[in-house]
Amino acid sequence: xxxxxxxxxxxxxxxxxxxxxxxxxxxxxxxxxxxxxxxxxxxxxxxxxxxxxxxxxxxxxxxxxxxxxxxxxxxxxxxxxxxxxxxxxxxxxxxxxxxxxxxxxxxxxxxxxxxxxxxxxxxxxxxxxxxxxxxxxxxxxxxxxxxxxxxxxxxxxxxxxxxxxxxxxxxxxxxxxxxxxxxxxxxxxxxxxxxxxxxxxxxxxxxxxxxxxxxxxxxxxxxxxxxxxxxxxxxxxxxxxxxxxxxxxxxxxxxxxxxxxxxxxxxxxxxxxxxxxxxxxxxxxxxxxxxxxxxxxxxxxxxxxxxxxxxxxxxxxxxxxxxxxxx
Numbered sequence: 001x002x003x004x005x006x007x008x009x010x011x012x013x014x015x016x017x018x019x020x021x022x023x024x025x026x027x028x029x030x031x032x033x034x035x036x037x038x039x040x041x042x043x044x045x046x047x048x049x050x051x052x053x054x055x056x057x058x059x060x061x062x063x064x065x066x067x068x069x070x071x072x073x074x075x076x077x078x079x080x081x082x083x084x085x086x087x088x089x090x091x092x093x094x095x096x097x098x099x100x101x102x103x104x105x106x107x108x109x110x111x112x113x114x115x116x117x118x119x120x121x122x123x124x125x126x127x128x129x130x131x132x133x134x135x136x137x138x139x140x141x142x143x144x145x146x147x148x149x150x151x152x153x154x155x156x157x158x159x160x161x162x163x164x165x166x167x168x169x170x171x172x173x174x175x176x177x178x179x180x181x182x183x184x185x186x187x188x189x190x191x192x193x194x195x196x197x198x199x200x201x202x203x204x205x206x207x208x209x210x211x212x213x214x215x216x217x218x219x220x221x222x223x224x225x226x227x228x229x230x231x232x233x234x235x236x237x238x239x240x241x242x243x244x245x246x247x248x249x250x251x252x253x254x255x256x257x258x259x260x261x262x263x264x265x266x267x268x269x270x271x272x273x274x275x276x277x278x279x280x281x282x283x284x285x286x287x288x289x290x291x292x293x294x295x296x297x298x299x300x301x302x303x304x305x306x307x308x309x310x311x312x313x314x315x316x317x318x319x320x321x322x323x324x325x326x327x
Contacts, residue, residue: 004137005046011111011127016043018073020109021138022101024094025053025146029171030181030197031164031190032154034085036078036097037145040109041138045071050140052133053147065148068141076104077149081227086193095119101142115139159232160222161187188220188315207310217262217308217315218246224306224317225249225258239290243283247306248291255299257288259324262308276305281324 024036078100080093112126132139158167169177190197206212230249238244247258305323309316
């Protein structure tokens with residue numbers, strides 16, 4: 001049996017012939033995005049430990065991820081989130097993620113090796129390899145990148161939805177996940193077009209509850225921050241007798257404290273910052289001071305406001321950076 005490195009070499013007609021492996025992670029889950037990766041490795045570079053990402057432990061995947069990133073000539077990542085998956089279906093979403101990944105590489109390979117069945121990519125020279133992630137070094141490396149990136153996203157989401165176990169099942173339809181879904185209903189990151197998610201979507205009664213609506217707004221706001229590449233530190237950080245901060249996250253060199261205001265469009269509730277009076281603002285500032293005194297962060301501080309307005313069940317999210325005035 002050929003090694004993964006030897007398999008790739010069968011496609012090279014000369015030493016400088018560059019291959020780009022492409023694979024995806026997340027076609028089957030009930031929640032979260034589909035992620036694709038494209039990676040170009042040096043011609044003479046081999047990693048005998050590389051295998052299909054699903055056959056590796058999490059620790060091994062993470063270690064190999066770092067090695068691949070360090071040695072790759074170029075790589076690209078594509079992410080298509082749940083609402084787009086619902087809109088265009090999972091197959092087309094997978095193609096879109098692959099196109100994004102291809103667009104992210106900075107050099108032009110001679111041939112693309114793509115895992116699985118034929119794809120409608122007439123703009124590139126490619127070969128489709130059935131079970132390529134268990135044959136090709138380039139494809140298996142891409143599968144590791146895609147899997148690690150997607151798993152990291154699901155771990156980030158677990159801070160927003162702590163009762164759903166996303167950090168464990170990564171959105172796949174495990175028995176535990178299905179039981180939680182039946183009890184707590186679908187989250188904003190569930191794929192609404194997938195069975196059985198469509199049977200457990202929040203109904204009209206949920207949206208009539210101000211408490212439920214406020215919580216859903218906070219979840220949508222935090223999820224939107226994760227989609228932008230941010231990491232959530234805390235949700236609903238509460239200091240008894242002082243106040244609560246809806247979301248705390250890191251963004252580049254700033255620690256950001258965010259107040260979320262949720263409502264329905266057309267209800268004359270005005271701009272979100274108009275809903276934050278001086279008393280509310282002072283409580284947020286005092287709560288932030290407590291958080292900073294208990295946690296050592298070497299970062300600038302910022303106070304944002306995010307508004308979530310529903311028109312029916314469709315949310316419109318607006319972020320106002322430094323929307324909470326401090327003086």
